[in-house]
Amino acid sequence: MSVRERRAVVATGLIAGLALTASVSSCGAPQNDAKQAVxxxxxxxxxxxxxxxxxxxxxxxxxxxxxxxxxxxxxxxxxxxxxxxxxxxxxxxxxxxxxxxxxxxxxxxxxxxxxxxxxxxEFTSVFIANGASGLRPFTSANQLVELKGRRLTFGSESSTSGRLMPQFFMGENGVKPEDLAGGGPGFSGSHDATIAVVQSGAFEVGALNEQVWRGNVADGRVDPGKVSVIWRTPPYVxxxxxxxxxxxxxxxxxxxxxxxxxxxxxxxxxxxxxxxxxxxxxxxxxxxxxxxxxxxxxxxxxxxxxx
Amino acid sequence: MALRIDLKPALPLIPLLPGLSLLGILVVMLRDGHGGGLSVLQQFAAGAVQPSIDPIVLGSLLNGLQITLVIAVMSWGISSVLGVGLGLLSSSTFWEIQAGVRWPAVILRRWLAPLRAVHELVWGLMLLQVFGLNGWVAICAIAIPYTVLMARVIADQVDCHVSPAIPVLKGAGATPWAVMLTGLVPPLAEPISDHIGHRLDCALRSALILGVFGLGGLGTDLSLSLRSLQFQELWSGLWMLAIAMVVLDRLLRTLRSWSRMLILPVAMASPWAALGWGTQLDLQLAWPVAEWSMVVGNLIDGSQGFNTALEISWPGVIGATVWITLIGGCVATGLPPLLLLVWPSQASLRLQGVVWGALRLIPAPLTALLLLMLAKPSLSLAGLALGLHHGGVMGRVLIDEIRSTGLGSAQTMKACGAPNRVSWLYGPLADVSRAYLTYATYRLDVILRDTAIIGMVGGAGLGWQLMEALSSFHWWLVLWIVLISAVLTLLGESLGERLQGSWNSRAMAL
The missing domain is CATH 3.40.190.10 (Periplasmic binding protein-like II)
Structure with missing residues (x-):
């Protein structure tokens, strides 16, 4: 038997032994099914x-x-x-x-x-805009109509503050998702990512949770020269x-x-x-x-x- | 008399042709470029050299990595064993030897095809709806499509390795099983064990992606870090994953160097070993209880099933999906041979291996986010993000193929006086072109299904629509999207098979 063959035989034996031990020990091990008590x-x-x-x-x-x-x-x-x-x-x-x-x-x-x-x-969302977009802070909700034709991103698709309520207030003021540049909004996946993609200029506008926005401002992760709040939504739960x-x-x-x-x-x-x-x-x-x-x-x- | 000559590109040029798409993408990127996110890119790069060493982070990552490995190894083992069995059953040769007819193989293949056409991620999300958060959901989500994919590859291999000895053996009166063991198994053993080995790497990446979508493990941690832009934490996870990938790769290579056949007993034993390992972890492995009422109830109640189909403008969505897939496919296929020719030397192969490893390591959503730091969102950018990630996989395939074929042809051509680049083009690249292109066609449908994970560039494509429908628990729409995606995948597959036929490269070993 060559060295290589011997190795192969030894390895097969080891594998079989290991699998047997593991499966025997797994049968004896306590399962995590004590769901009733946890x-x-x-x-x-x-x-x-x-x-x-x-x-x-x-x-x-x-x-x-x-x-x-x-x-x-x-x-x-x-x-x-x-x-x-x-x-x-x-x-x-x-x-x-x-x-x-x-x-x-x-x-x-x-x-x-x-x-x-x-x-x-009384939670709120904010719309933030990249400075190069030319958008200035809105004084009333009906100015949301200025978002038509802009590149806008939400956060996660199921987020209340990063998608649902901002989209609702946009709709109330006559802005439908298909009115946005590219035929629809982007979904950055999270509030933090929304700030990053708007600050970089990839998107002109973003909507996110105000608490996360404030946290990022306080931590110095926002460049006020590049991105700022243009509108705050009315409060919701x-x-x-x-x-x-x-x-x-x-x-x-x-x-x-x-x-x-x-x-x-x-x-x-x-x-x-x-x-x-x-x-x-x-x-x-x-x-x-x-x-x-x-x-x-x-x-x-x-x-x-x-x- | 006019002489008609059909101009056809030489075989080694075909893998390079898709690389031309890079020019178009470059133009788009230059047009859309903004460079406003350089600081984020710097933070990302700095995270690589200074990953987080917070004990809480490392503890959570280590636990996550073990869960991912258990899921990957278990689903790999199960799908390999079942896949070989089903593969035999769905090959015409098997039925011809056993019963002298072919039709059972054809029927079985048709039945299995839809199972394969649904991405493991979609399986995961659908099984999650029925069984809840449970380790078996992730394992089954990978094992189902992998088993059927393995069965397809095995059946192809069986049918194209028909030994001339088989009719002779049959004529000599050997029993069908004896004919199979002596005439069929020996030529098949090597390509099949190579393919099984390759699937482990894929299973690891699938287990990771399932984690990204909520099924636990390292993917969960990586996705949370990515979403909160905590690059130091993210890099701790990526480095851990890189180490795991390299160790697994080395283990497989060592096993293969001892004996190529060893992979089969390893695959058979691995689910048991992983089960033992899994019980020691924070992983729910008790057999889950199905809760069908929600999904089925919704589908039965939904009297507007057909109207639902009108909610999406299919031509636009399908067009976007196909476009992203094509760009992704072109980048993934064209990039590796291009880099090989830019720097054609044996020494550079190792470095190229590192480049492809890095691209494989970085998940496509992260690549998309990093690209958004440089350019505005577009379908090309989405395609590029997917193409770069899958280019990592294709690069590995190319280098592995070249290594196993050897560089003899390049040396011969160089000895005849050919320039270095030309000798690599018509030498090693020509040798492996067929196998490489075959693999590229398999890869296309993986890219098609991966369009699900890049919603951040503009919510385009079928994958994104599926995520939106799933998060709205809109089951009729989910059903429609899965059906259309499956049809697209199957169409893509038959197109791929035609292409393979025209390159005369059907069912090469992967």
Whole structure:
């Protein structure tokens, strides 16, 4: 037998042995199907992974301590996937945007809104423009008509502040998506990317979440000489916590209410509370209910994002 | 008497011809150029040399990488084993030996084709709707189209490697199984194991893309970093991915150097090993429960199924998709041989390998974002972004082919006095042109399906419409788009087969 053949025989034996050991050990290993006992939380992907991991790592630990149940954070990188994961029961409690929260509730009968941030009751989007576009700040909404024929980008296709509400206000003032240059808007994928592509000049105008805009300005990531705000939308409701039905049966009577209280009780007085609220960009969580999002549902239906 | 001569380009010139499209793209880029995003490009470049070493980031990336690897290895193993089996069953030769008829192979092939025409990403998003977030969703999403694609390649290989010994063996009264084992298996073993090895790299990239669309793993982290423009975090992930790609490549090469046949037992054993590994990770591998009511209910309720089809202006959308695909295909096919001829030397092959590796490593949405920092959005820019990414794959194929064919022909021509560039053109490039072009036709439908991931350049194409329909949970429209995409893919495939036929290069080993 040549050296090469011997090697091949040895390698085959090793592979077979390894596979056998792995499959035997996997049969004996505990499966992660203790779903009944673990509270799975998730969030729509609107921040960087470092921040998301830090934020939800701390929040999971905090909720676990307060509620005395194991809490697991499941990262999701796509808005629609977050909605589907909620509907199929892969996650129990999710931090949704306005539109995705309504989509998720409509697909999951019995799901309810638990809380929102203090800033979410009156959230706004901003339209930003590249200096070379020649667009100056608008003094009234009907000036949105000046966006006709411009290269405009939204953020993610399911974003409330980066697409739905800006598109709604444009429509209210007679600007349809097909009136834009190129026959339609671009979708940068995120609020941060919207700033980058407008600042660079690839797009003349962009629409995004005002909170993210302010954050970028404060961090010095915006060049005021190249890009500036031209219009701020009227306020609307946005992000919120939505919980699946049936948690009381799984975790005990009154669990959903306890969960709501745990979120509302987060305060900047404790170290963990301060970290969580700072990462959420809020001072506190406030109660919210399903009816608060009727307007988002109406707009969603009008623009075809809710069927 | 007039003499008619048909002018046909020499074979090695055909792979170079698509490169001409680069001139057009250059003109468009110059016209649309703005250069306003140089600072972002600088940050991106700086991130490469100073990746994030934050323990939270690295921990999350490492976990993500393991999940991606488990998904890739598992789906690769499953699709290889099933693909070989189905491939045999869908080859005419198999049925001729077994039963003396061909029709079962034809029927099976027709049945399998639609499964292949749906991108793994679309499978993933559709299975996610039914089964929720679960490791098996990602594994099945890759394994289904990969199995059927593998079956197609294997069936092609079987049918074009028919040994003259087969009728003789049959005539001598050998049993059908004996005929297969002695007449069919030996010439097939090598090309099949080469192809199986190649698919592992593809499975890794598919697992990554599924992560980008919400199914967990390294792709999730990379996509979140990209969207928040955290280039240092992004580069930590990209470097980790690069190391994983190189290690896997080396492992496969070493296995192949021991024995080419070893890849088969490895593929068979890998799902079990990956399953064992997966249970140690934060990956849900309990068998999922289907939740059909939402999707099926919507389709049954939707009495306006046909009206839905009128919501999209199909000619425009299909035109944009085909245009982006063509540009992407031309760039991906033309660029590698062009670079080879710009710098034709054995030493440069290694460097070119690095260039193609880098292009493969950078996901197409990131390439698109970086290009937007230099030019305004256009269909050409979208095509260029896809072309550069897939050029990375084509470059690797070209270099691998040249390495396995050897550089003897270039040396011979040089010894005869041909200039260096000409001897590479009519030497190694001519040797591998057929196999390369065959691969390019397979690549075209991958590019067609990838139009889904570049919405940022203007929301054009079928892929983008699909994302929009999926995020609106508009199931009838999803159904229509998947159907039209499948038809386009199948049309593209039959066109590809004709092209392959005209180059006389059907079913070369990949």
């Amino acid at each position: 509270l799975q939380i998730g969030a729509i992907p609107d921040q960087n992974p470092e921040k998301l991991n830090r934020l939800y790592g701390t929040l999971s630990a905090e909720l676990s301590e307060k509620l005395d149940v194991p809490v697991r954070y499941a990262p999701v990188s796509n808005y629609a996937a977050a909605v589907s994961a909620f509907r199929t029961g892969s996650v129990d409690l999710v931090w949704f945007g306005g539109l995705t929260g309504v989509q998720a509730r409509l697909q999951t009968p019995g799901a309810r809104v638990l809380a929102q941030r203090d800033i979410d009751a 946005d992000y919120h916590w939505v919980v699946r039905p049936g948690l009381d049966e799984r975790f005990g009577e009154g669990f959903t209410n306890k969960l709501q209280s745990a979120l509302l009780d987060l305060s900047a007085d404790t170290d963990d509370g301060a970290t969580i609220l700072e990462l959420f960009g809020a001072e506190r969580f406030i109660p919210a209910k399903n009816e608060d999002y009727v307007m988002i549902e109406t707009v969603g239906r009008q623009l075809g994002k809710i069927r």
